[in-house]
Amino acid sequence: MNEDDYSKAGLQRLFQKGANHFVLLHKNGKAVAFQSDQNGNVNIVNRQTDINFSSTGLSLLDDGWKCIGPGLEYSWLFE
Secondary structure, three states: OOHHHHHHHOOEEEEEEOOOEEEEEEOOOEEEEEEEOOOOOEEEEEEEOOOOHHHHHHHHHHOOOEEEEOOHHHHHHHO
16 A cells, blocks of 8 residues: 555545445545445445535444445545
8 A cells, every 4th residue: 555545545434234235435525325246346326425424434333334444446436
């Protein structure tokens, strides 16, 4: 991981529930809910803006989601 990756890692978090359901949060107020299949294909379910990073993350945890890291491999979903 290079230095730029470290700064990006601090800006986003990836949450997972079940085997294929994910939510990627960014500190700039964006969220992307998506599903991923065994082949790595991504299907975007929902996009939201103007979310609160901390409270949304805590709500996901309270709802049984697990934070599995920064999810840098999915950063392209914010573009």
